[in-house]
Amino acid sequence: MKMVQATVFLLACLVVCSSLLDPTMAAGSSFCGSKCSARCSKAGLKDRCIKYCRICCDKCKCVPSGTYGNKHECPCYRDLKNSKGKPKCP
Template sequence: MRLLHIFLALLIMASMSRAQPPVGPTTCPVPKDKCEEACNVRCSQKGHKKRCLFYCNHCCGWCQCVPPGYVGEHKDCCPCYRDWKKQTGEPKCP
C-alpha cells in the first residue's frame, strides 16, 4: 500500500512538471500589466469570450507574450504560448 502511495505521488509530481511550459524567447512580448489589453484583442472574435479571456490572461501571465491577431493566428512568435498543452493534448492558450 505504501508503494502505491509513493508511485501516485511521483506520478502527480511528473504530471505537474509538464503542466507549465518553460518560458523561452519571444518576438511578441507583452508586459504582465498589458495582458488584459492584448487578450481583449485576441479574444474579440471568439464565441466563448469569457473562457478565452481566462486562458489567454493565464497564458500571458506565465509566458509574458500574446500572439498578435485573433485566436489561432500567429502563434509562432511565442513558443511558450503555442506549445502549452492541456492534458488532452489540445492547445491551452487560445
C-alpha cells in the same frame, strides 16, 4: 459607540469586497488584459477565451498578434498544452 460600529462595518465591507475581486484584474496584468481582450475580440466564448489567454500570458509574458493564429510569434504560448494534450492557449 456608533462611530466605532460604523467603522467596523465599513472595514468588514472592504474586506468582503476585496476578496470578491478577480486577482487577474490587478494593475500589474494590464498588459495581459489588453492583449487578451484584443486576441479574444471575435471569440464565441469570450469569457473563456480571455480566462485561458490570461493564464497563458501570465506564464509566457506574451500574446500572439491578431485574433487567431500567429502563434509562431510566441513559442511558449504555442506550446502550452492542457491535460488532454491539446493547445491550452487560444
